[in-house]
Amino acid sequence: MNVQAAQTWQSVQEEVLRRIHAREWKPGDLIPNEAELAKDFGCARSTVNRALRSLAERGLLERRRRAGTRVAAQPVAKATLNIAVIRHEVEDRGARYGYQLALREARVAPTHISAALGVGVQDRLLHVMALHLSDDAPYALEDRWINSVHVPDALEQDFRSISANEWLLQSVPYTRGEISFAAIPASAENAKHLNCPENSAVLAINRLTWDHDHSVTAVQVLFAPGHQMRTQI
Amino acid sequence: MNVQAAQTWQSVQEEVLRRIHAREWKPGDLIPNEAELAKDFGCARSTVNRALRSLAERGLLERRRRAGTRVAAQPVAKATLNIAVIRHEVEDRGARYGYQLALREARVAPTHISAALGVGVQDRLLHVMALHLSDDAPYALEDRWINSVHVPDALEQDFRSISANEWLLQSVPYTRGEISFAAIPASAENAKHLNCPENSAVLAINRLTWDHDHSVTAVQVLFAPGHQMRTQI
DNA sequence: CAGTGGTCTAGACCACAGG
């Protein structure tokens, strides 16, 4: 059982993974504690800790003080999607990026927007719609409301050459956010912008971000039909 | 500049975040090295390292040996979606889970499936379709091909009481996988299962998993119209 | 070449939660 000279936390992690995959440690099993594993592997406990903590973050182990470490019975796959600035997303695919501002207005928002942003129903907010292009083809439609009560600087931007997407990330920090993914049928207006038939299935990402207790922005990004988001697990 | 007694890595992280949000350290800026920060904070360098490493994993810092640590110019939001066993997903929402096997056959797969799984075009694979229900309403449609050449145990399962989704996670480990998200129109057959109009916009998750060099399974999960996947960032 | 982050160590104390 004793293993020699596993000196890096990665090698410890690999050996632990091997034991899990080889079913030496089965789903639901309690594995030896950190001190024992350190002795087995001939390394410091902190090295074992680093390896196991990382596996727990990936969902393969479940750790609890006093109760010990178990192999996850049904590991939850964690798919991490990188939501970058849309311009970079396009350029990283090797395409030419284009940008068209479709609408910019300061007005009273629909109630579901003002409620989500936590502002008064009569507050005027900045509304921006813009089309992002990839090699001149519609790539994504951005429909954004900015809480200009707490981000007054936004009112001074015309968003003609820089997208609100990019300007906000550069200029306004946020501390937390919610994000959701859904498939929705394209409305007539959305379809016109995206140059696709009405009711086409489009991938929609909704984001709502906050800076401490103040909302920053609510945005819906619609991707042209056929768009895929990919990642490794 | 000197800060007193920040003794936990979380408190160091909070102070670093505060400086970033307060624009004391601006996007793109080089921040002091770990040794200096440790002196400032009055803690060990490894504590600073833990705090900064964690922020780098979240995408807020960019770290390179010799070059130092910079505030990310345009932080890439990392949205981590938990892909759990569908039964648990339904039950966690407080709904009653139901399951109906729609199809189980061993046959030659379409070429795009056999190619994706890296098996011969004439190999017979296990094909399973099943409907997952939430409070008796269609929740998700699972369309799965299992590489029964390398997972022969699957041929002995009838998948009538346990879904392939759940059985595989319990029984067959995988070392890596690809996952993609897209919006697609429901085919006539899919629409019938999901009890929705044909061409409804549905969220599709495609997964392909491998155990070392052997493919395990290729699956498409279609969620009923209106389904949302949510997470925090 | 030299400065930076990456990691390992041995030891210590602590927070939490199971029994």
Added chain:
DNA sequence: CTGTGGTCTAGACCACTGG
């Protein structure tokens, strides 16, 4: 109460990479 993981420390060596 006690065993477990969570963390901190001080020091050390190493790997990478920019100048």
